[in-house]
Amino acid sequence: MTSTASTSTTRRLPAWAGSFGVQIIAGLLIGLILGLVARQLGPGADGKPNGLMTALATIGSSYVSILKAAVVPLIFTAVVSSIANLRQVTNAARLAWNTLLWFAITALIAVTIGIVLGTIFQPGAGTGTATPQDYKGGTGDWWAFVVGLFPSNFLGLSASTKAAESGALSTSVSFNVLQILVIAVVVGIAALKVGKAADPFLKLNGSALAVIQKVLWWIIRLAPLGTVGLIGNAVASYGWTTIGSLGKFTLAIYVGLALVMFVVYPVLIKAHGLSIKQYFSGVWPAVQLGFVSRSSIGTLPLTQRVTERNLGVPRAYASFAVPLGATTKMDGCAAIYPAIAAIFVAQFFGIDLNLGQYLLIVLVSVLGSAATAGTTGAVVMLTLTLSTLGLPLAGVGLLLAVDPIVDMGRTALNVAGQALVPTIVAKRQGILNQELYNAPRNGNPFADDSDEELAALADDAPKRDAVNA
Numbered sequence: 001m002t003s004t005a006s007t008s009t010t011r012r013l014p015a016w017a018g019s020f021g022v023q024i025i026a027g028l029l030i031g032l033i034l035g036l037v038a039r040q041l042g043p044g045a046d047g048k049p050n051g052l053m054t055a056l057a058t059i060g061s062s063y064v065s066i067l068k069a070a071v072v073p074l075i076f077t078a079v080v081s082s083i084a085n086l087r088q089v090t091n092a093a094r095l096a097w098n099t100l101l102w103f104a105i106t107a108l109i110a111v112t113i114g115i116v117l118g119t120i121f122q123p124g125a126g127t128g129t130a131t132p133q134d135y136k137g138g139t140g141d142w143w144a145f146v147v148g149l150f151p152s153n154f155l156g157l158s159a160s161t162k163a164a165e166s167g168a169l170s171t172s173v174s175f176n177v178l179q180i181l182v183i184a185v186v187v188g189i190a191a192l193k194v195g196k197a198a199d200p201f202l203k204l205n206g207s208a209l210a211v212i213q214k215v216l217w218w219i220i221r222l223a224p225l226g227t228v229g230l231i232g233n234a235v236a237s238y239g240w241t242t243i244g245s246l247g248k249f250t251l252a253i254y255v256g257l258a259l260v261m262f263v264v265y266p267v268l269i270k271a272h273g274l275s276i277k278q279y280f281s282g283v284w285p286a287v288q289l290g291f292v293s294r295s296s297i298g299t300l301p302l303t304q305r306v307t308e309r310n311l312g313v314p315r316a317y318a319s320f321a322v323p324l325g326a327t328t329k330m331d332g333c334a335a336i337y338p339a340i341a342a343i344f345v346a347q348f349f350g351i352d353l354n355l356g357q358y359l360l361i362v363l364v365s366v367l368g369s370a371a372t373a374g375t376t377g378a379v380v381m382l383t384l385t386l387s388t389l390g391l392p393l394a395g396v397g398l399l400l401a402v403d404p405i406v407d408m409g410r411t412a413l414n415v416a417g418q419a420l421v422p423t424i425v426a427k428r429q430g431i432l433n434q435e436l437y438n439a440p441r442n443g444n445p446f447a448d449d450s451d452e453e454l455a456a457l458a459d460d461a462p463k464r465d466a467v468n469a
Contacts, residue, residue, distance in 0.1 A: 024404040027227035031056070031401070032243075034228065035235025053236045059229025060397060063222060068383075070216050075327060076184045077209035078297070082324035083188030084202045092320075095425065099321050102421045103329050104366050106268070110260050110331040111365035114339030115358060117256045123248035123340065124347030151179035213297050220295055223404050230401040238398070246402045249344050256336040257409045265420055272427045274437065281441055282310030283419045290415035294407045296326045299415050307419045310441070312433035313426045321425070325418035330381070332410030332417075335365045338385040345386060345395030357389050364388050 038052040049057070086092040191198040235243065266276045286303040290296065296303075304322040307313045313321070339361050346353050364385050382396055426432035 023224040024227060027224035028231055028402075028405070031228040031231035032235055035232035038232065038236040039239055049236075053233070056229050056232035056236060060226060060233045060400070061229075063226030063229060064397065064400060066219055066222075070212065070219060072180055073208065073212050074216065074297070075180050076187075077205050077212060078323065078327040079181060079184035080188040080191065080205050081202070081209050082320060082327070083185065084191055084198075084205075085320040085323065086192060091429075095317055095429065096320070098425045098428065099324070099421060102424055103325070106264070106329075106331055106417060106421065107335045107366045108362065109264055110256075110335035111339045111362050113259055113264075114256050114336040114365075115343070115361060117252050117259075117336075118340040118343030121248055121252040121255075121340075122347060123252050124245050124344040124349075151183055216295065217298055220298070223294070227401070227404050230397060230403070234398050234401040245344070245348060246399075249340065249399070250402055250406055252340050253337060253406050254409050256340065257332055257413045260331055260336065261413050261416055265416060268420065268424060272424055274423070274427060274434075278438055279311065279420070279423070282306055282437070283416055286415050286419060287412045291408045291412040294404070294411045296330070296411060296414050296418065299411070300326045303415050303418055307422055309436070310439075311419060311423045312436035313422045314431050314433070317426060317431065318422055321422035322418055325421060329418045329421060330410075330414045332413035333407075334381045336413075337406070337410055338365055338381040341382055341395070341399055342385050342389055342391060344399065345391050346389075348395065348398070349392055351391065353389070360389060361385065 034052065034056060038050060038056060041050045041052060044050050086096060191202055234246070265279075269276050269279050283306055286299055286306045289302050290299040300323060303326065304318055307322050308315050308318045342361055343353065345351075365381070382399060383393065385391075386393055386395055423432065423437075
């Protein structure tokens with residue numbers, strides 16, 4: 001007896017439809033259309049925003065809220081974990097100091113480029129947009145910024161209560177990212193000093209970091225939906241003026257990213273006697289993943305792999321420097337972006353910046369980069385910079401409307417810098433394995449693993465690390 005099996009074919013979406021980049025572009029287009037429709041509908045009969053405008057604003061603000069909610073646990077666990085890795089390194093204090101110094105040097109160069117481009121491109125000028133009614137003005141307070149570094153409680157949290165128009169009281173809780181960083185650094189150093197007694201705590205901290213990274217990846221996957229709400233709300237609120245301005249803003253950001261990636265970094269590499277070609281071919285797999293994933297934390301394992309296997313940085317040192325860089329080394333998110341963003345917001349709302357505020361942008365970017373996070377750096381730095389300069393925080397939602405497009409290039413630069421600094425420091429300290437750095441890769445993601453001599457060099461790296469360091 002024979003039976004005929006009927007096979008039912010199910011329609012599947014084409015492969016390109018599942019691409020994250022395609023989903024982001026689709027989110028931008030849908031948000032743009034919905035924003036124009038909402039603006040055309042106008043306010044409701046009671047003078048309040050119509051239902052579509054309210055929905056777009058709610059979607060956008062909710063996405064920003066969940067991003068910000070991940071900042072505190074991510075910064076704390078990642079920084080503590082990075083400092084704890086210093087236990088594996090000889091001469092840890094010297095390596096740590098040199099790493100942080102070069103983080104600051106490259107951030108200073110990047111933020112300077114951002115300020116210059118912001119003044120040249122004038123991305124927010126000529127919009128004619130009125131300053132928000134709740135904006136009270138401000139020039140930025142240096143002393144308040146310095147005092148704000150010292151935490152008033154363990155979590156760096158503060159609460160405020162205010163009365164709504166209905167008379168009801170509402171309480172909101174906020175956090176200071178720089179204070180959280182200070183707390184994390186102190187706890188990490190204390191764990192180093194305690195020694196083996198801190199092992200259970202550090203193991204718990206490492207597990208917590210892994211869980212948080214998974215949650216953050218889920219948040220990243222919601223970015224297309226958040227984009228719909230953010231761009232839709234921006235267009236509905238400000239009209240066509242936002243489209244051209246945000247386009248100029250995006251262009252200025254990418255010009256800055258290209259200058260740092262393909263001019264500044266090659267100059268630093270060449271100045272240390274290293275091959276520019278070998279650096280880019282070595283780091284490129286991580287840069288590509290960073291561009292697509294938009295997450296320095298998500299790219300961390302690959303970044304550390306190419307830093308060790310392709311660029312020849314000792315494993316013991318790389319296990320400290322690269323994870324620390326994934327949360328604190330952000331030339332894209334914490335230097336170029338906040339500089340141009342602050343100038344954009346000031347120009348968009350017709351506010352003039354003085355010399356003191358420009359210098360404050362530099363200070364916030366160099367110090368604040370240490371308080372960014374591998375997936376939420378833009379939200380943190382944008383809020384930190386605008387609030388420190390006394391600029392309207394309405395600019396946060398406005399700029400986050402195009403954040404997914406900007407963030408791809410920003411993250412690619414972040415990842416490149418997170419591999420660059422350990423390479424430079426290792427070269428300056430005489431511990432860089434230049435045989436691995438200069439090894440032929442023959443188009444492979446990593447130096448040719450089929451070469452037995454190179455494979456032995458990589459396998460023996462931990463032994464050499466202890467001797468060379």
